[in-house]
Amino acid sequence: MAEQINLDEMRNNVNELLDSREFGRIRVLFTAMEPADIAELLGEIDEQRLPILFRILPKELAAETFVEMDSDEQELLINAFSERELHDVVEELFVDDAVDIIEEMPANVVKRILRHTDSEMRNSINEILRYPKDSAGSIMTTEYVSLKKDMTVSEAFDRIRRTGVDKETIYTCYVTDTDRKLIGLVTVKELLLSPYNTVINTIMEKNIISVETLDDKEEVANMFDKYDFMSLPVVDKENRLVGIVTFDDAIDVIQEENTEDIQKMGALQPIEETYLKTPVWRHAKNRIVWLLLLMLSATITGSIIENYEAAFTALPILVAFIPMLMDTGGNCGAQSSTMIIRGLALDEITPKDIMKIMFKEIRIAVVVGLILAAVNTLRIYIMYSGQDPLFLSAVTGLSLIATVVIAKMLGGVLPILAKLCKLDPALMASPLITTIVDTCSVIIFFNIALWIMSWGI
Known part of the structure; x- marks a missing residue:
């Protein structure tokens, strides 16, 4: 404020x-x-x-x-x-x-x-x-300081003073040969700390991390976070230096990609303009496709409920627990998918970790499910003491545990499967997972209810 x-x-x-x-x-x-x-x-x-x-x-x-x-x-x-x-x-x-x-x-x-x-x-x-819009070449600048390996530090400073005024950064200088191939780099700090007659070849860093012009710009931006770079050289297929990406451009890419992921996770088609400057019609167009798909998919849940009409006819109170069960399952799935999607974006998680993720999410789900079932049982005995609380507690408790396990498994696995299929993991976020979990939770709920009823509990 x-x-x-x-x-x-x-x-x-x-x-x-x-x-x-x-x-x-x-x-x-x-x-x-x-x-x-x-x-x-x-x-x-x-x-x-x-x-x-x-x-x-x-x-x-x-x-x-x-x-x-x-x-x-x-x-x-x-x-x-x-x-x-x-x-x-x-x-x-x-x-x-x-x-x-x-x-x-x-x-x-x-x-x-x-x-x-x-x-x-x-x-x-x-x-x-x-260069393609999503490539390293599209975000690079061609304004960088280039030095030769046989220059002395004194000659390097002369060149920096002569050309550096028009360069985006002069802190990191790149060493190239006569064919413009990248062979090393040296920082201004190293130049300042070296005697003037020192030859660049003796102080330059020869182990260079670089990217190619067609590499994905999001992967390039993530390298800045991983290696704490201030700039990153961009080379062509022959290892010729064609430009550099600076950290300010990397930050812009990260912000752009995060915004796009958030929009996809909210069942929106990404838009480039700001919210206020995007016309109402374009907002509606970017939202309606997913909303139509989710609305129509909800008819599956409705059809399933119709098939179990006998269960809630015998005990109408069961219907009152459906929203709670569906919302809890959807929220659990959204929590897991959010963690996995973010982990994939930061390279903290890779598709090969899928078995570890499944094992961890099952354990988390059991703990969460037991706590939710215990609290729900207490709620039922307080609010529904005259409605066969033992039956309701058993049905809803078991349903909660099973729903939470399935929701967290789906939330953990679907983003990774999307990644393996070369799709954006953000597509497997809360709206889609919620719809799938809704269907599963209703099936689980009524089957457990019928099973317990068959035992005469």
Whole structure:
């Protein structure tokens, strides 16, 4: 709440300064802020004032802020820019940021942006755009520091000073041969701690972890978490260095993939736009398919209940326990599937662990089922003392234990089976598992009831 109050106060302050045309004070105010915070603030400003405030920003800060802004605001600014202003902003962008912006813009805006890029940057942009959307090549930047193995530390620093100003990162420098093949890397820390006459070949790291241009970008992003990288080299099939992926792009990928998984787990088709900017019709379209499938599949449960009409005709109170049993089973399955899906996403679990998972989930289910059955028995003796509580306790207790075991088994196994079938494990999340468990729980419930009734309990 405090952050929102500060943002409101800052917005009011900026608007007041703008009304009194105190542009110098606004510039000082912005200079002390981070680009992401400025972008958030500009997002709260009236659209008519946005171009005026953006023009107040220093050139380099303006480009950094532009990258952090929403695509709609970026398009508004581009349309408001003069040719010179657009050239100044584009000139300060890193290649990967320019690619991200271009991918979000309509064709007429893209043409205008490309018109203000130099030939080298345009070629780099086109090279990245030709890679598949989910590949490492699509998120890499071609702006990296390249050194030669026979350079001295002094020569390396000269090269970094000469070329580093336009690079996205200079902390990690990559060593290539005459054919641009990656043969090593060296950090600025190692260079600083080495004598100036030291040859790069003697201090560079030769055991290099790299990725290929067509590798899945989610796997690439997970490598940053595993190895604590700041950047990761991207090579082609001949091991030629073509670019690097930096940690900020990896974070974006992880956030994007997590959002997509959450949407799938909620029985939604993934959408790229934000919630508020997605039209009502598109929201409905992305939700209706799964809802139709789940609604129609529920008719199976209804048909099963009809087949056991004799059981609940003899003891109508049984019907009152169906929602409790179905909800408990669905929730248990959702708990297990959530843990397994997350474990698969973090590479903490692999498909070969399926037997370990089944064994563990069975033990968890037995413990959980016994506790739930015990509490439910106590509830029945309190609430249904005049309705044959022994029979009800036996039926619901056994049904709960069996349902929980099946639910947790399904929740643990189905995501792994999806992974083995090259499907997204998030598809096997709560809505689908709940539907399957609902059907199983009803069958279990009435069969146990009929079995116990046949014993005359």
